[in-house]
Amino acid sequence: LDIVSRTLLRAGDPVMVEEPGWAVEFARLAALGMRILPVPRRADGPDLEVMAKYCEVHKPKLYVSVSVFHNPTGYCLSPGGAHRLLQLANQHNFHIVEDDTYSHIAPEHATRLSALDGLQRTIYVSGFAKILAPNWRIGYLAAPPALVEPLLDTKLLSTLTTPALLEKALALCIEQGQLRRHAERIRTRLDAARARSVKLALAAGCTFAAEPVGLFGWVDTGVDTDALAQRMLDEGYLIAPGALFHAARAPSTLMRINFTTTQDAAFWRVFGRLTRGERTAAQ
Incomplete structure (x- = not known):
């Protein structure tokens, strides 16, 4: 993503991003001096009316999207939404970088x-x-032929090469079928973790702002999650408040949960106690 941004954009350029979206991407683009144009993300895709207005006024060159298992909502792009988005990109001459980070846990029929x-x-x-493994920082991209050489130039100027040992280890996992078998096991374990986490979240008084799928849940707590995050941290728990996923860092009652790390009933007991305290204090 950094290579694409550095290749296609220059400081001051406008770039469209999904909101809610990935906080690190907001920070990366801001550090490069880009003007961030947040586009509301809906269940079937981005808000195309907002995008069309940005295109008319700002003429952005790039839109950054997570089509499948969007972070943090879990939304998956619909075929109709994808078709209309591509029409808009052709009409207004901008590129779309599609971040498919969660491809290995996504359904086979998902729209790309x-x-x-x-x-x-x-x-x-x-x-x-x-x-x-989180530390296997090996990624890949596929791009239009005209962009391949500029993207390679940016990679060589920034990171030069990728560690060959990790590349060979990954190649072995793919060739021997280990990656495929491991992904199948992970999907089964994730389904079980999600079911348990959803049950605990609902029992703690949360509601889901989006259907719980994939790795993350987007839940409404009913209280200011910035304040809640600080109190949870005092109790030894780190949570992701909704403000993290908005470019303007506006206060929110929403938060993201990771289904694999929220299966502990003790966490939800602390969460329930603190949210009840927040509601009482607000009355």
Whole structure:
């Protein structure tokens, strides 16, 4: 994602991002001096009316999207939404970088912009950190032919090469079928973790703002999650308040949970006690 941003954009350029979205991406683009244009993300895709207005006024060159298992909502792009988005990209001459980080845990039928578009307006980015090991920082991208050389130049100027030992280890996992078998096991374990976490979250008084799928849940706590996060941290728990996922860091009652790390009933007991205290204090 950093390579794509550095290749296609210059300081001051406007770039469209999904909101809610990934806090690190907001921070990366801001550090590069970009003007961030937040686009509300809906269940079937981005708000195309907002995007069309940005295109008319700002003429952005790039839109950053997570089509499948969007972070933090878990939304998956619909075929109709994808078609209309690609029409808009062609009409207004901007590229779409499709971040498919969660591809290995996604359903096989999920819609990808890159597949529909044939890499004309799209740049496909993915990797293995979410399925094999966080420290295996090996990613890959597929891009329109005209962009391949500029992207390679940026990579060589920034990181030069990727560690060959990790690349060979990954190649072995793929060739011997270990990656496929491991992904199947992970999907089964994630389904079980999600079921338990959802049950505990509902019992603690949360509601889900989006259907609980994939790795993350987008839950409404009914209280200011910035204040809640500080109190949870005092109790030894780190949570992700909704403000993290908005470019303007606006206060929110929403928070993201990771289904694999919220299966502990003790966590939800503390959470329930603190949210009840927050509601009482607000009355």
